[in-house]
Amino acid sequence: xxxxxxxxxxxxxxxxxxxxxxxxxxxxxxxxxxxxxxxxxxxxxxxxxxxxxxxxxxxxxxxxxxxxxxxxxxxxxxxxxxxxxxxxxxxxxxxxxxxxxxxxxxxxxxxxxxxxxxxxxxxxxxxxxxxxxxxxxxxxxxxxxxxxxxxxxxxxxxxxxxxxxxxxxxxxxxxxxxxxxxxxxxxxxxxxxxxxxxxxxxxxxxxxxxxxxxxxxxxxxxxxxxxxxxxxxxxxxxxxxxxxxxxxxxxxxxxxxxx
Amino acid sequence: xxxxxxxxxxxxxxxxxxxxxxxxxxxxxxxxxxxxxxxxxxxxxxxxxxxxxxxxxxxxxxxxxxxxxxxxxxxxxxxxxxxxxxxxxxxxxxxxxxxxxxxxxxxxxxxxxxxxxxxxxxxxxxxxxxxxxxxxxxx
Numbered sequence: 001x002x003x004x005x006x007x008x009x010x011x012x013x014x015x016x017x018x019x020x021x022x023x024x025x026x027x028x029x030x031x032x033x034x035x036x037x038x039x040x041x042x043x044x045x046x047x048x049x050x051x052x053x054x055x056x057x058x059x060x061x062x063x064x065x066x067x068x069x070x071x072x073x074x075x076x077x078x079x080x081x082x083x084x085x086x087x088x089x090x091x092x093x094x095x096x097x098x099x100x101x102x103x104x105x106x107x108x109x110x111x112x113x114x115x116x117x118x119x120x121x122x123x124x125x126x127x128x129x130x131x132x133x134x135x136x137x138x139x140x141x142x143x144x145x146x147x148x149x150x151x152x153x154x155x156x157x158x159x160x161x162x163x164x165x166x167x168x169x170x171x172x173x174x175x176x177x178x179x180x181x182x183x184x185x186x187x188x189x190x191x192x193x194x195x196x197x198x199x200x201x202x203x204x205x206x207x208x209x210x211x212x213x214x215x216x217x218x219x220x221x222x223x224x225x226x227x228x229x230x231x232x233x234x235x236x237x238x239x240x241x242x243x244x245x246x247x248x249x250x251x252x253x254x255x256x257x258x259x
Numbered sequence: 260x261x262x263x264x265x266x267x268x269x270x271x272x273x274x275x276x277x278x279x280x281x282x283x284x285x286x287x288x289x290x291x292x293x294x295x296x297x298x299x300x301x302x303x304x305x306x307x308x309x310x311x312x313x314x315x316x317x318x319x320x321x322x323x324x325x326x327x328x329x330x331x332x333x334x335x336x337x338x339x340x341x342x343x344x345x346x347x348x349x350x351x352x353x354x355x356x357x358x359x360x361x362x363x364x365x366x367x368x369x370x371x372x373x374x375x376x377x378x379x380x381x382x383x384x385x386x387x388x389x390x391x392x393x394x395x396x397x398x
Contacts, residue, residue, distance in 0.1 A: 166369060167368075167369060168368070168369040168370045168371075169368070169369070169370060169371055169372060169375075170360070170368060170371050170372065170375040170378075170380055171309065171360045171380070172360050172361065172364075172368055172369075173358060173360070177358045178327075181358075182327050182358075185325070185326050185327050186324075186325055186326050186327075187312050187313070187325050187327065188306065188311060188312045188323045188324065188325050189322050189323040189324060189325070192327075221370075222372065225371065225372045225374075225375045226369070226370045226371065226372055227370045227371065227372050227373060228372075
């Protein structure tokens with residue numbers, strides 16, 4: 001006899017988005033935070049010792065600063081970021097209808113500069129761009145990630161997934177080989193995490209500065225001796241989108257701290 | 260299965276001499292002479308050689324060892340020199356899905372970084388040194 005419970009379970013199962021082979025089920029997804037030692041966790045948890053907070057404070061000033069030939073500040077259009085930017089970063093990269101492709105938060109900031117402030121774009125990894133994106137993403141701290149839910153983003157999520165599964169470089173390794181098949185293990189003594197993009201931009205002790213998710217992806221590519229994709233390239237945006245969709249439901253942590 | 264196969268390889272012969280697979284190994288030295296086990300040990304410990312990113316072994320002097328792959332202690336009891344040589348040249352012949360890189364391969368890879376394009380990870384001489392060292396690893 002089939003109980004109603006079994007039917008309910010079967011319905012639930014059918015309704016949940018199907019997991020693809022090798023993917024980490026939602027209840028097993030863990031932020032890089034969980035893999036760190038107590039000292040690094042404490043540094044992230046305490047805003048007064050988290051070095052990323054200095055960038056957030058810089059970003060708050062930039063938010064209110066008039067710039068470009070339009071002489072307008074972000075705040076002139078968006079008001080108080082605490083309400084207007086709450087949850088926004090948890091949806092990025094987001095599909096841009098005018099461009100017909102997803103854009104990252106960094107790219108959105110530069111689109112606003114170009115279109116609404118008549119200002120020059122901020123270079124990738126520049127202090128001002130990192131500060132603004134840290135400030136904006138900080139408004140989503142604790143918000144569950146939903147990036148990639150937009151049906152129009154789906155083909156780009158798929159493109160990112162294919163790149164994630166693709167072996168590359170002289171060492172011939174794919175992201176999935178380390179981050180799906182071998183998290184919890186150690187690469188030359190360093191813990192391998194699930195590559196969850198929850199904390200970006202984040203402060204990396206090894207970098208001694210804040211860095212973007214793209215910077216991290218490029219260093220993993222260089223690590224396998226592959227030619228890293230350029231900042232802002234469609235491939236990096238697709239990978240970023242796939243990683244965010246793969247982290248669905250995890251809370252944002254920006255600015256995180258990592259070893 | 261591992262087939263008997265001879266490879267005619269492009270490139271400068273002194274950099275990457277061809278090899279011949281016999282059964283499940285490569286019986287002949289890639290350089291024509293035996294490797295140096297002491298040099299092989301030093302190479303294994305060098306980060307750029309990449310072995311101990313994944314493996315651990317009898318290397319008490321370093322904490323930086325991986326655990327993605329079997330510990331190499333006792334390797335010389337488990338594998339012949341011929342098998343070890345093929346393992347380093349092309350581990351995918353033992354396991355097509357292995358994550359262990361093919362150290363002598365120099366083509367057919369995706370997006371290899373500019374500095375590495377067209378080159379194997381290790382030279383014939385480096386592989387011979389490491390094989391010589393691995394063969395000494397007996398319990």
